[in-house]
Amino acid sequence: MSLAVLSLGSNIGDRAKNLNAALKELSQKARVIKTSQFYETKPYGFHLQPDFLNCAAILETSLKPEELLHELKEVEKKLGRVEVEKWHERTIDIDIIFYDSLVYNSPGLQIPHPDMQYREFVLKPIAEISPDFVHPELGKTVSVLLSELARMPYVDAVKTALGDFYIAVLGDTIFETAFHKLNGRRERNSFLDSVKEEFNRYFTGEKVEFKEFSLDYKRVTKFHKKVYIYLRKNITWGKTITYGELAGKVGCNRGARAVGNAMARNPFPIIVPCHRVLKSGNKLGGFGGGEEWKKYLLNLEGVDI
Numbered sequence: 001m002s003l004a005v006l007s008l009g010s011n012i013g014d015r016a017k018n019l020n021a022a023l024k025e026l027s028q029k030a031r032v033i034k035t036s037q038f039y040e041t042k043p044y045g046f047h048l049q050p051d052f053l054n055c056a057a058i059l060e061t062s063l064k065p066e067e068l069l070h071e072l073k074e075v076e077k078k079l080g081r082v083e084v085e086k087w088h089e090r091t092i093d094i095d096i097i098f099y100d101s102l103v104y105n106s107p108g109l110q111i112p113h114p115d116m117q118y119r120e121f122v123l124k125p126i127a128e129i130s131p132d133f134v135h136p137e138l139g140k141t142v143s144v145l146l147s148e149l150a151r152m153p154y155v156d157a158v159k160t161a162l163g164d165f166y167i168a169v170l171g172d173t174i175f176e177t178a179f180h181k182l183n184g185r186r187e188r189n190s191f192l193d194s195v196k197e198e199f200n201r202y203f204t205g206e207k208v209e210f211k212e213f214s215l216d217y218k219r220v221t222k223f224h225k226k227v228y229i230y231l232r233k234n235i236t237w238g239k240t241i242t243y244g245e246l247a248g249k250v251g252c253n254r255g256a257r258a259v260g261n262a263m264a265r266n267p268f269p270i271i272v273p274c275h276r277v278l279k280s281g282n283k284l285g286g287f288g289g290g291e292e293w294k295k296y297l298l299n300l301e302g303v304d305i
Contacts, residue, residue, distance in 0.1 A: 001060050001061065001062055002060070002061055002062070002063075002099060002100045003033070003058060003059070003060055003100055004030075004058070004059045004061055004068060004096055004098065004099045005057075005058055005059075005096075005097045005099075005130060005133065006026075006057045006058075006059060006072070006095065006096060006097065007054065007055075007113070007116075007121075007122045007125065007126070008022055008054065008057065008092070008093065008094050008095075009041075009052045009054040009092075009093045010022075010053055010090070010092050010093070011049060011052040011089050011090065012050070012089050012090060012091045013091060015038075015052070015053035016053060018053075018079060018091055018092050019038060019053060019055055021092075022075055022094060023057060025075040025078065026057065026059060026075065026094075029061070029075075030059040030060060031060040032057055032058070032059055033058045033059065033060055034057065034058040034129040034130070035055060035056070035057045035058075035129070036056045036057070036126070036128040036129045037055065037125075037128065038053050038054070038055050039053070039054045039055065039121065039124055039125055040052075040053060041053070041054050041120065041121035043187070043188070044119060044121060044186045045186040046085070047187075052121060054121040054122075054125055055125050056097075056125035056126045056129055056130075058129060058130060065096065065104050065109060068096060068099070069096060069109050072094045072095075072096070075092070075094060076091075076092050076093070076094055079092045080092070081093070095122075096111055096113065097111075097116050097122060097126065098111065098136075099111045101134070101136040103136050103137055112135055112136065112137060116145075117135070117138060117145050118183060118184055118185050118186065119185075120146070120149055120185075120187070123142060123149065124146060126142050127142045127143050127146045130142060151170070152170075152184055152185050153168040153169060153175040153176070153182075153185065154168065154169050154170075154184055154185045154186070154189040154191075155168045155182045155185065155186060155192075156186070156189075156192055156196060157181075158196050158199045158200055160203045160296075161203075162292060162296055164181075165177070165178075165199065165203075165270070166178045166179070166181060167182075167192065167195055168182045169189060169192045170216060172214065173213075173215060174195060174213050174215050174216065174268060174271060175216045176267045176268065177267070177269050177270060177271055178267075179288065179289035179290075179293055195213060198210060199270075202270070203300070205300060207237045209236055209237060210270075210271045211232065213271065215228070215268055215271065215272070219267065220265070223250075223252070223262065224265060224266075227246065227250050227252075227259060227262040228262070228266065228268065230246070230249055230250050231246070231272055231273055231276070232272055232273070234249070235276045236273075237301050238301055238302050238303060239276060240276045240277070240278050240282075240298075240303060241277055241278070242256075242278055242279065242280050243256035243259045243260055243263075243277060243278075243279060243285065244256045260285070260286065262274075263286065263287070263288075264286060264288060266288060269289060270297065274287065274288070275294045275297040275298060276301075276303075284305060
């Protein structure tokens, strides 16, 4: 027999009734050892929907992971769940978070759940019924993971002509921006909303410099910080500078190569405008987002390359 830890949620109809019905159905398929109380939670990922009611349950089961997943899908279907877009509203949602201390990956199932450490609506109920369970990959207890959420950045993305652009904030500072997916909390955050609004303006061609936002420089070297501050202050919309010129401006005797390293490691693309740094002869040079992104951003700002 194995122990499976499940997360349950509902935000359509009588949410408590839906959760209780799901727990009753589960008890017909396995032995429900523990259940948490119900928690009112905010939407995650997609925010324009009703609040959720969530809980956790520990099951003792002889079912293998894929068999258990199949049974959970059957319960969801029986209780009226229909397939919708990711993170959208649902009558009932049941996820496998842990299965003993198993690490399991298949096309339709990952255990432990890959995003559970970013989700308060998952961690808080589990911490109530199994606070000392150790995440088999992260090596931390559920209670520790819950305590670390306060230091976890909030993440979201804005749509652009070239795909999603990701933003992460921590407190009232920008933690990171990226052309690739960032991990973090996905609940709504008012500061992140304000940053997204400015990026949406920028990507529609408005002259936005982002100078009102503070950056989290804790993870960068003193030299890189000096380069980034210079770029933000001086190389504004429509301007460009060469790697060599930038090295001279920041007093770097190691030249363009050191500046290029700072550009490659820039954790704040666009806000720190490394796309405005070019090779001699108006050549693009390297860029974390790739040549297509660099051309796109420069053209957006009226710079012909």
